[in-house]
Amino acid sequence: MEEILKQALLYDFYGELLTGHQKRVYEDVVLNDYSFSEVAENLGISRQGVHDMIRRCNRLLTGYEEKLHLVERFISLRAQVGQIQKIAGEHRQDPAMKEIEGIAVSILEEL
Template sequence: MEKIVEQALLYDFYGELLTDHQKQVYEDVVFNDLSLSEVAEDRGISRQGVHDMIKRCNRILQDYEEKLGLVEKFVKTQEKVQEIHRLTQEYRKTEDKELVFKIEEISAQISRL
C-alpha cells in the first residue's frame, strides 16, 4: 500500500486516540502538506519538535494497528465488496446464476473477517 494511503487509513481509524495538539500538527504536515518549518512557526514549537511529534504519532498509530489490526480487516472487507460489485456487474451482462452463488460465498467470507 502507498505510504500516504496507509497513513490516511491509520489516521482515519485511530486518529481520535491522539491528543488534539497531536492531531492538528499531524494533519498540517501529513494531509495539508505544510512544511515542518511552517508548522513549527504556527504552533510556536521547534522544527525538530514537529519532526519528533510526527514520528511519534506514526509510532502510536502503528502500535494500535499492531494490537487491533482494524485497517487490515477494513482493507480486506473492501476487497471483498469490490469483488461482489464486480460479480453483480458481470451478472448484468451474462445473467449467469452461478455468479449469485459466488456472491453468497463472498458475503459469508466478509462476515468471518
C-alpha cells in the same frame, strides 16, 4: 501500500485516540502536506518539535494497528465487497443482482 496512504488510513482509524494537539500537527503535515517548517512557524514550536511529534504519532498509530489490526481487516474487507460489486454490476439486468450491487456500493461508501 504507499507510505502516505498507509499513514492516512492509520489516522482515519485511530486518529481519535490522539490528543487534539497531536491531531492538528499530524493533519497539517501528513494530510494537508504542509512542511515541517511551516507547521512549526504556525504553532510557534521548533521544527524539531514537529518532527518528534510526527514520529511519536506514527509510533502510536502503528502500535494501535499492531494490537487491533483494523486497517488490515478493512483492506481485506474492501477488496471482497469490491469483488461482489463487480460481479453484481456485470449482471445488473437481473433485479436481484441490481439490489446486491446497491448494497455493495452502500457498504463501500461507508467503509
